[in-house]
Amino acid sequence: MARIREGDRAAYEALYHRWREPVFAFLLRRTGARSAAEDAHQEAWLRVYRWRRRYDPARPFRPWLYAIAANAGRDARKPEPDLFRLPPGLAAPADPMETRDTLVAALHALSPRDRRLLLLEAEGFSPAEIAGILALNSGAVRTGLHRAHVRTAAAIAALGFPGGLP
Numbered sequence: 113m114a115r116i117r118e119g120d121r122a123a124y125e126a127l128y129h130r131w132r133e134p135v136f137a138f139l140l141r142r143t144g145a146r147s148a149a150e151d152a153h154q155e156a157w158l159r160v161y162r163w164r165r166r167y168d169p170a171r172p173f174r175p176w177l178y179a180i181a182a183n184a185g186r187d188a189r190k191p192e193p194d195l196f197r198l199p200p201g202l203a204a205p206a207d208p209m210e211t212r213d214t215l216v217a218a219l220h221a222l223s224p225r226d227r228r229l230l231l232l233e234a235e236g237f238s239p240a241e242i243a244g245i246l247a248l249n250s251g252a253v254r255t256g257l258h259r260a261h262v263r264t265a266a267a268i269a270a271l272g273f274p275g276g277l278p
Contacts, residue, residue, distance in 0.1 A: 116167075233257060
């Protein structure tokens with residue numbers, strides 16, 4: 113990032129190649145629609161370059177990048193269930209397609225805030241990292257995640273998914 117801050121295009125391209133797939137996968141899960149994810153992905157990388165001088169090298173890069181990506185994908189449309197990829201460990205062995213459809217429907221029954229918390233958690237961010245990305249305190253994130261999990265379970269139950277999700 114130090115080289116990118118000074119306008120080094122080769123460093124930017126190397127960073128893009130390192131992070132393009134995980135950021136796109138995040139945006140695809142966030143938006144649920146390939147076209148919306150592609151638009152948000154392009155916008156996120158434009159913002160990374162445009163705001164390169166705003167990056168604080170004393171802070172971790174990954175949360176900064178994902179905050180930009182989350183903001184770029186904020187207004188994306190409702191997901192297409194066949195494009196939504198489940199986080200690891202959430203596939204029900206009996207019928208993965210039914211699990212996917214149910215999870216997508218449950219996620220979109222949640223508030224945007226709850227959905228954002230769960231998707232960042234699914235990306236592997238800790239509550240402290242999520243707090244940094246969303247400019248919240250860690251306690252609010254932990255409480256929000258707990259409530260989001262409870263609401264997700266309730267939404268899944270309301271959808272009549274047999275046996276719930278693991």
